[in-house]
Amino acid sequence: MKRKHVIVTGGSRGLGLKMVEGLLADGYRVSTCSRSKTDAIEQLRSSEYGGRLFWQECSIGDEGQADDFVKAAVAAAGDDGLYGLVNNAGVAQAGILASFPNVESERILRINLLGAIEMARAAAQAMLRQNTGGRIVNISSIIGSRGYNGMAAYSASKAGMDGMSRALARELGRRQITVNSLAPGYVETEMSSTLTAAQLSQIANRTPLGRLATEQDILDVLRFLLSDASRMVTGQVILVDGGISC
Numbered sequence: 001m002k003r004k005h006v007i008v009t010g011g012s013r014g015l016g017l018k019m020v021e022g023l024l025a026d027g028y029r030v031s032t033c034s035r036s037k038t039d040a041i042e043q044l045r046s047s048e049y050g051g052r053l054f055w056q057e058c059s060i061g062d063e064g065q066a067d068d069f070v071k072a073a074v075a076a077a078g079d080d081g082l083y084g085l086v087n088n089a090g091v092a093q094a095g096i097l098a099s100f101p102n103v104e105s106e107r108i109l110r111i112n113l114l115g116a117i118e119m120a121r122a123a124a125q126a127m128l129r130q131n132t133g134g135r136i137v138n139i140s141s142i143i144g145s146r147g148y149n150g151m152a153a154y155s156a157s158k159a160g161m162d163g164m165s166r167a168l169a170r171e172l173g174r175r176q177i178t179v180n181s182l183a184p185g186y187v188e189t190e191m192s193s194t195l196t197a198a199q200l201s202q203i204a205n206r207t208p209l210g211r212l213a214t215e216q217d218i219l220d221v222l223r224f225l226l227s228d229a230s231r232m233v234t235g236q237v238i239l240v241d242g243g244i245s246c
């Protein structure tokens, strides 16, 4: 039986893991990567979904790694080919720019933006070869359009992803490959664990829906963007933030 194969980068924990679990439960074949393997990935591989899950170590942003990973994932998927890419892997580091090391800005941009562009390039090559359409979803952030104190490089990387979504949507549209950004607000994961309790409650208070997003909130919108229901949606930045940026 043919299955839709989706690559989710950075699936070892946090949002990426939630997406991997959710898409496997929905019946997709899923490939994921991270720099280190977690127990959660091991457990999934020995679960009932294990036969549809491919994991390989990959350091996104490092020369040639995206190409190698996509090739290995597509080869492992066999006749299932490649239906979707979710550019989820990312890093964040806060710091006032005036004292923020350039090398850290370079690292954030290389992983979050250049790495995502390289992954999109490798996935687009596979999708174009198949000529059966596809989906690319870039996990950006509301910080990409709104900014945030102490997050200049991260904000630039996410704004860059949104620009990539718009440009690639134009480039790939005639081949029925949609490209969108899914931009979460603040989600409770390891990445946002550096925020203090006071900051988290301030964010919740300023949010019209009165709470931070959950991983489930993000997964549900991803499901829509990967589904046939979103076939006419491309080049968009979909904010999932409880209305904080409205």
Ligand SMILES: NC(=O)c1ccc[n+]([C@@H]2O[C@H](COP(=O)([O-])OP(=O)(O)OC[C@H]3O[C@@H](n4cnc5c(N)ncnc54)[C@H](OP(=O)(O)O)[C@@H]3O)[C@@H](O)[C@H]2O)c1
Pocket (backbone or CB within 6 Å): 009, 010, 011, 012, 013, 014, 015, 016, 033, 034, 035, 036, 037, 058, 059, 060, 061, 087, 088, 089, 090, 091, 092, 111, 139, 140, 141, 142, 183, 184, 185, 186, 187, 188, 189, 190, 191, 192
């Ligand atoms: N959490 C939030 O509030 C929030 C809000 C808006 C947007 N986002 C975005 O959502 C995405 C996921 O965030 P998260 O909170 O789930 O982060 P997280 O808990 O820190 O997980 C990040 C994942 O990406 C992987 N990763 C990081 N750098 C990598 C690299 N160079 N190559 C391969 N894998 C890499 C990590 O594994 P390894 O470290 O083992 O490589 C891990 O699996 C990110 O793009 C983030 O910017 C998060």
